[in-house]
Amino acid sequence: MAEGFKLDQKHGKSRVRVSRVWRQPLSGGDAIVEWNVSVSLFSDCLPAYTSGDNSAIVATDSMKNTVYAKAKECSEVVSVEVFAIILARHFSSFYPQVSAAEVKIVEKPWERMVVSGRPHSHGFKLGSEMHTTEVTAKKCGALSLASGIQQLSLLKTTMSGFEEFVRDKYTLLPETRERMMATEVTTSWRYTYDHVSQIPPDPFCFTERYKDVKKVLEETFFGPPDTGVYSPSVQNTLYLMAKAVLNRFQDIASIHLRMPNLHFLPVNLSSKENPTMVKFDNDVYVPTDEPHGTIEATLSRTMSKM
Numbered sequence: 001m002a003e004g005f006k007l008d009q010k011h012g013k014s015r016v017r018v019s020r021v022w023r024q025p026l027s028g029g030d031a032i033v034e035w036n037v038s039v040s041l042f043s044d045c046l047p048a049y050t051s052g053d054n055s056a057i058v059a060t061d062s063m064k065n066t067v068y069a070k071a072k073e074c075s076e077v078v079s080v081e082v083f084a085i086i087l088a089r090h091f092s093s094f095y096p097q098v099s100a101a102e103v104k105i106v107e108k109p110w111e112r113m114v115v116s117g118r119p120h121s122h123g124f125k126l127g128s129e130m131h132t133t134e135v136t137a138k139k140c141g142a143l144s145l146a147s148g149i150q151q152l153s154l155l156k157t158t159m160s161g162f163e164e165f166v167r168d169k170y171t172l173l174p175e176t177r178e179r180m181m182a183t184e185v186t187t188s189w190r191y192t193y194d195h196v197s198q199i200p201p202d203p204f205c206f207t208e209r210y211k212d213v214k215k216v217l218e219e220t221f222f223g224p225p226d227t228g229v230y231s232p233s234v235q236n237t238l239y240l241m242a243k244a245v246l247n248r249f250q251d252i253a254s255i256h257l258r259m260p261n262l263h264f265l266p267v268n269l270s271s272k273e274n275p276t277m278v279k280f281d282n283d284v285y286v287p288t289d290e291p292h293g294t295i296e297a298t299l300s301r302t303m304s305k306m
């Protein structure tokens, strides 16, 4: 309580950029990660707010330095999840006044180059979608762990439609069983582990799980290579994607998906003199990214199924 008010607060350092290289000349080449780290501490430092007394404040500058120091300490390659857990556990145990630490990291998709058909020992190129993680660790060891994907751009040229929606005096959109479907998926899934003692010992299990979840999401979005799968709406496709992930991976408790509907608008151009200059035949579109539909949902397991 502060002077009759309730104050909820946290403080931290955002967007700390760090890159870690592990030199492995004998086995598979160098490894590199590039991380954008945000740290927030929940700490007992009310006097800093109410009376300018900073004696309990961990400087955000020290948090930034800790990110580099802990990266240095990682003598073996670690996944982004494990690094976030290391940081969150450190901050929540090292400082008596810190009750919980929240660490968010976005990993840049540096991928090993293949040159002349062979993996390069120290050359990388940037991929597209990003691997994210969010960890909260409490002093008692309780933990919440989520992983995610940002900027996963997916598009299919057919097998998508939108029909039988509400029609009223504002409705112009025609019904269709033939349209493009394009989106940029942002997703985050929460693991069932809720204590540090439950974290699996395999340091790369989260990296593997990230790849597998991405694969399940993509396969569900597209369907089989030759035939695809018909999508009656972004909503239905989103639900099937989320359900496929929960059905496949028992250690995932819930998944959130945000899928903007990036419209590809049919092009029809005509004038009195030239009534069929461009007549749309599912071929020429104006790609747009705004305005766009925004469809998002979280799918969780209900207690009865657990």
Ligand SMILES: O=c1[nH]c(=O)c2[nH]c(=O)[nH]c2[nH]1
Pocket (backbone or CB within 6 Å): 162, 173, 232, 233, 234, 235, 261, 293
């Ligand atoms: O898949 C869709 N869902 C919607 O909710 C919607 N709304 C809209 O105009 N087009 C679409 N498409």
